[in-house]
Amino acid sequence: MKITEVKTYVLQAMLPDKAFGWSQRVTDRRQTAICVVSTDEGLQGLGEAFYFGGPAKIAAEIISDVFGPLLVGRDPLDHNVIWDYLYNWTRDQGMKGITISALSAIDIALWDIKGKALGLPVYKLLGGAYRNKARAYATGLYEPQNVPSVEKALVEEALGYKEDGFGGMKLKVGYGIKTDVRYVMAIREAIGEDIYLMVDANHAYNAAEAIRLAREIERFNIYWFEEPVPPEDLDGYMEVxxxxxxxxxxxxxxxxxxxFRELxxxxxxxxxxxxxxxxGGFTEMIKIAAMATAANISLVPHVWGTNVGLAASLQFFAALPHIPERRFPDEPFFEYDRSSHPLRDGVTLEKFALKDGYLSIPDRPGLGVKLDTVFVAKYAL
Ligand SMILES: [Mg+2]
Structure with a gap:
């Protein structure tokens, strides 16, 4: 089998009255870069590049202009060989960031092709499922804009997640310790003690501030404190x-x-x-997960894209080992982004829905999703 074409789509949707903020900025739009890798046997693979600071067209251009020409004529089943080749091609200036997001999208598409070629879901190729459904937590509770009371709006949103059956939810913090404590207290009081609550500062603090916040909110039974300090500050992480x-x-x-070796x-x-x-896609996640199991450090994937990235993440999540293995393992939580995203569900023909706090993991070949080309054309930039 040979790769014949690599195509990318940059999608954008505006959020006219649903702009939302967190500790770093406010956004009024969602974007994503989706890639489609085609082969001479008629099989196509889908991938998505994580978009945050974007614009997504940078990832799309790396996929199409840099990696695409290097892929044509290669065997898509050689994902390891291809990964190392592409990584090395941009290594001097692309060791982190958008270049690796672009490489991730391609790698995901190659695994989608592999699954379709063998008639197996990706989780089977990864070694099998530790679980066939994913216990989900809601990522949301961003800062709504133009509301009379942010605190009231957050409480209302949190109660909505409780009603939906979520067993956990994650609140954005990093607005200043006083404000953070006020939001955490209001939400914990509203949802009760039985639901897991996580907080995420998106690296808003230095170590001293983060420690102060951690001590103030530990009484509210916080399951984890995410990105307390900037990603470069590993000493700060260790202090916190x-x-x-x-x-x-x-x-x-x-x-x-x-x-991840450093972390x-x-x-x-x-x-x-x-x-x-x-x-880095599946090829690299396998290696990161292997290192995590060897170090006995938990791994809970970050997930924040459209249904393409969500479908891929569910496949990986199925095959994610217990860290450590034991008789009564604590099921990991799957991140299910509930923030405003008009593109999320529309890009694929298949839809995902929460049932009793879980997302089911597709057992169709590859990622188990097909692109809705009409929807994609409508939102393509
Ligand atoms: Mg986060």
């Missing part, structure tokens, strides 16, 4: 971890086995959060 009774999570801004070797976090669509 040493001084917090709340487990510390991080890794959505880290890339490849080389980046793991220094034991900078309690919970690693690589994003499949950013950290």
């Amino acid at each position: 971890k040493k001084n917090s009774s709340i487990p510390i999570a991080g890794g959505e801004c880290e890339y490849t086995r080389y980046g 793991i070797n220094r034991r900078a976090v309690d919970i690693l959060q690589p994003d499949l669509c950013a950290a």
Whole structure:
């Protein structure tokens, strides 16, 4: 089998009255870059590049202009060989960030092709399913704009997730310690003690501030404290971890086995959060997960894209080992982004829905989703 074409779509949707904020900025739009890898046997693979600071067209251009021409004529089943080749091609200036997100999208598409070629879901190719449904937590509770009371709006949103059956939810913090404590207290009071609550500062603090916040909110039974300090500040991470009774999570801004080696070797976090669509795709996530199991550090993937990235992440999640294996393992939580995203569900013909707090993991070949080409054409830039 040979790759014949690599295509990318940059999609954008505006959020006219649903702009939302977090500790770093406010956004009024969602974007994503989707890639389609075609072969001479008629099989196509889908992938998505994680978009955050974007614009998504940078990832799309790396996929189409840099990696695409290098892929034509290659065997898509050689994903390991291809990964190392492409990584090395841009290594001098592309060891982290958008280049690796672009590489992730391609790698995901190659695994989709492999699954379709063999008639197996990707999780089977990864070694089988530890679970066939994913216990989901809601990522949301961003800062709504133009509301009379942010606190009231957050409480209302949190109660909505409880009603939907979520067993956990994650609140954005990083607005200043006083404000953070007020939001955490209001939400914990509203949802009760039985639902897991995580907080995410998106690296808003220095170590001293993060430790202060951790001590103030530990009484509210916080399951993890995500990205307390900037991703480059590993010493800060270790200081916060040493001084917090709340487990510390991080890794959505880290890339490849080389980046995660530092987080793991220094034991900078309690919970690693690589994003499949950013950290290097399945090929690299397998290696990161292997390192995590060897170090006995939990891994809970970061997930924040459309249904393409979500489908891929569910496949990886099925095959994610228990860390550690034991008789009564604690099921990992799957990140289910509920923030405003008009593109999320529309890009694929298949839809995902929460049932009793879980998302089911497709057992169709590959990622188990097909692109809705009419929808994609409508939102393509
Ligand atoms: Mg986060």
